[in-house]
Amino acid sequence: MIPPVGLVANLETAFPDGAVCIHSGVAMLPEGPGAYVLLIHIAEPARIDLSQFSASTFAAGWYLYCGSAKGPGGMRARVARHMRQNKRPRWHVDRLTNAADAVFAVAFPDGLECKLVEALRAAGLSFPMPGFGATDCRHCEAHLLRWTPQD
Numbered sequence: 001m002i003p004p005v006g007l008v009a010n011l012e013t014a015f016p017d018g019a020v021c022i023h024s025g026v027a028m029l030p031e032g033p034g035a036y037v038l039l040i041h042i043a044e045p046a047r048i049d050l051s052q053f054s055a056s057t058f059a060a061g062w063y064l065y066c067g068s069a070k071g072p073g074g075m076r077a078r079v080a081r082h083m084r085q086n087k088r089p090r091w092h093v094d095r096l097t098n099a100a101d102a103v104f105a106v107a108f109p110d111g112l113e114c115k116l117v118e119a120l121r122a123a124g125l126s127f128p129m130p131g132f133g134a135t136d137c138r139h140c141e142a143h144l145l146r147w148t149p150q151d
Contacts, residue, residue, distance in 0.1 A: 001102045003039050007062055007147050011037075011106065014116075014123035023105045026083060029076040035111035036075050037120070038065040038082055038093065039104040046099040056129060058096065062147040064125060065093045065133055066116040079105045092133050093144070114139050121145065 003022060011020045022039065023029055029036075040063045047057045069078035082093060083103050089095045097103050108116065117140045121127075125145035133143035 001041060003041075003062070003104060004149065006149050007039065010120075010123045010125065010147060014119040014125075015106075015108075020106055023079075023107065026076050026080040026105070029079055029105065029107050030074060030109050031076045032074045032109055033068075033070040034075050034107060034109040035066065035068045035113040035116055036079055036108065037106045037116055038067065038079070038097070039063075039102075039106070040065060040093075040096055040100045041102040042096075042099060043101040046096075048095045048099055058099070058128070063096065063128065064120060064145045064147060065096070066113040066120070066143045066145075067091075067093065067133070068111075068113040075105075075107050075109070079107070092135075096144075113143060117143055117145070 042058055042060050042063065044060050045057050069075045081087065082097050086098060087094055114137065125147050127142045128146040129144060130141055134140045137143065
């Protein structure tokens with residue numbers, strides 16, 4: 001599975017300053033700090049327990065999660081964790097990636113996750129669940145967005 005052309009076009013609209021490089025693995029991701037966008041595909045509706053939120057059903061489709069990595073191993077280590085299946089959930093997005101059938105990543109060295117959210121929202125993506133992934137953010141409505149194909 002690869003991300004659909006329409007989703008890639010939305011990414012290129014959101015981030016026009018450079019080529020959007022979509023990674024299916026972590027080997028080529030930078031080890032340094034920065035921000036990233038996870039492209040998460042859910043093949044069938046998934047009921048996910050999100051602890052502080054009530055259990056929610058996520059419709060099948062593509063979700064984009066904006067995160068940051070500033071600790072040891074940087075983006076490569078953080079995204080590697082997110083891409084692992086059947087991990088013990090630490091963040092909300094872990095519960096979503098555990099239910100995913102595909103996860104890809106786009107890296108932004110020295111980037112800021114809130115700026116990524118703003119750019120994706122401006123490119124037409126929507127927030128499927130207010131507060132998801134942004135419980136410690138005072139700026140964003142959520143750090144999870146949903147891409148819906150345009151007819």
